[in-house]
């Protein structure tokens with residue numbers, strides 16, 4: 147069998163005396179959408195940061211297409227061009243236009259030609275209805291628009307993997323729908339995504355697999371149906387009980 151796109155084996159990470167990740171094993175196949183859920187502080191962001199080499203593991207391996215990228219000799223920049231990341235706060239560069247934000251990595255890390263990078267960026271911005279804002283600065287855009295630009299920027303290098311860390315948490319509720327719709331489109335188009343999310347209804351509808359982290363270990367994983375409707379673990383049930391209201395209805399906007 148061929149290697150999964152991403153394989154995590156025995157990942158451990160401590161900050162001081164606090165062990166935040168306590169032996170994580172996880173495989174993500176090409177095209178899979180994996181939702182990481184769990185209480186605040188359970189280690190979701192740290193796990194994403196470990197995958198992207200923003201944090202180095204204390205123990206264990208991160209394998210991307212079979213290559214051990216957690217090896218200290220691997221240069222983070224080379225890996226980051228292969229792994230797109232979007233954080234809670236949009237992190238667009240305020241002094242660069244939308245277009246320059248989107249083309250930055252493609253031009254300066256991958257050394258792609260300017261015209262080629264801009265054509266691709268404009269095509270992506272067009273897909274999210276923001277091509278006319280290409281020459282604007284980020285502060286002219288709403289939070290939801292900025293976050294969609296951040297997503298487009300993350301995929302502009304055609305990464306192997308897209309990591310999303312609570313990308314709707316800082317948005318006003320009325321702006322969440324468009325951002326989730328874009329993620330839904332990417333998932334449908336076959337993008338491999340690992341996302342930490344508090345949007346349970348979204349995880350249920352979009353993810354192929356749901357991973358429940360509890361104090362640094364994977365307490366349960368399965369299809370959305372298994373985890374949300376038939377959780378095996380008491381601690382999963384307790385966690386989900388806090389989200390029972392949104393899960394009962396369907397708060398997701400339909401396109």
Ligand SMILES: Nc1ncnc2c1ncn2[C@@H]1O[C@H](COP(=O)(O)OP(=O)(O)OP(=O)(O)O)[C@@H](O)[C@H]1O
Nearest residue numbers: 161166184185186187188189190191192193312342
């Ligand atoms: N750089 C750091 N230095 C020290 N402690 C850290 C650092 N990063 C994370 N932690 C701690 O690690 C634990 C896990 O944090 P993490 O952000 O991974 O959790 P999370 O599940 O993503 O939480 P949330 O849902 O609130 O974002 C927390 O107790 C946090 O305080």
